Amino acid sequence: MPELPEVETTRRGVEPYAAGQTVQKLVVRNASLRWPVPAALPRLLRGQKIEAVERRAKYLLFRTPTGTVIIHLGMSGSLRVLAADDPPAKHDHIDIVLESGRCLRYNDPRRFGCCLWLPDGESHALLEGLGPEPLGPSFDGALLFRKSRRRKGPVKQFIMDGKIVVGVGNIYANEALYLAGIRPDRAAGRISLARYERLAMHIKQVLTSAIEQGGTTLRDFVGGDGKPGYFAQQLYVYGREGEPCKQCGRMLKKSTLGQRTTVYCVACQR
DNA sequence: CGCTGACCCTGACGGC
DNA sequence: TGCCGTCAGGGTCAGC
Known part of the structure; x- marks a missing residue:
């Protein structure tokens, strides 16, 4: 589903539930997305506080003190807020479980999306060389x-x-x-x-x-x-x-x- | 550097 | 009903 408006709508929908929350755990049911979900991601993310939910291009960026989770929804991905104990359905590949008892649940039938980790202070090839935001001042x-x-x-x-x-x-x-x-x-x-x-x-x-x-x-x-x-x-x-x-x-x-x-x-x- | 086409994957839909 | 081909909102990458 995601074109940029859907990604931005997702960011706005998810932000109130995620920003300020500490990650209790990360559940990865299927790591084989566009690129493999890093095996170390659950360890890296546990206990981290999500300070902000941002967007660059169609990438969702979850900022924590030690790094950023980069999520792309690909062609068929979605991210929703659910109760952490809500039983997972088909293609529910990842849960970011929050202290609040809710989770951010990533679903992606075609698995063209990705969920990656960017250590603080480093840059990521996916985000480098990107043109301006279409709604920003430098695009005309x-x-x-x-x-x-x-x-x-x-x-x-x-x-x-x-x-x-x-x-x-x-x-x-x-x-x-x-x-x-x-x-x-x-x-x-x-x-x-x-x-x-x-x-x-x-x-x-x-x-x-x-x-x-x-x-x-x-x-x-x-x-x-x-x-x-x-x-x-x-x-x-x-x-x-x-x-x-x-x-x-x-x-x-x-x-x-x-x-x-x-x-x-x-x-x-x- | 610019451009083309292959490719990643599942599911929905139409024709037979 | 089932099988088969086609198509789908993403993007990267290799090769010319």
Whole structure:
């Protein structure tokens, strides 16, 4: 489920229950995620106080005095707050059990996610070289324009490249390009500054509104079925191939770019 | 450096 | 009902 809005919604849902809590223990039922959960993690984490729950790109960061737990939800992961004695279900791979008697439970059917340890003061390859946050002040059209010069690849793959800007997943890349009126397969290096300013604005807008809508279903992260308000978002193109464009009525086209489904309107996007 | 495609894994869904 | 192919919101990595 996780695009950036879902990860941020998860962070906000989990933070009140985790921040300030001491970790009683870590239960690892299945360590084989994208990378193995470090065997030493339970020992390293026990007794540590979670000082803050942060997010960088789509990584959730649990800060403790001696290091940081890095969690990525991959394609199918979720993190929920449950009673520690709640019986685990299928694909419930990890529990971070807290002093409060609750736990943060990581579930991930496809196991594309990860749970890693970053010792205090060290850096991690996964977090190095990442582009700016899309909702931060340093992300704008000028940055996209500057970084795209000489690039021949499609603009959709360009804005989904975490070295350029983080957190723009397939759904919102499709949506932002539609709203900006830009064809997804246009060469990144052949788009004007003015159009990139429009695109950056729509990226910020679509992510912001998705996060706001996620906020309305925050309670789902606590004890519920863990399904955030994903499709509460009004989608213009994603998942609508073959249906009429909401602006001009033409049938939306589907193609594949970088092995990801791409949907667009041939009339409204140029 | 930029770009492409393979790959990691399970589950849902449609066609037959 | 079952089997099979296809597809899925993530990202890394090797190779050219």
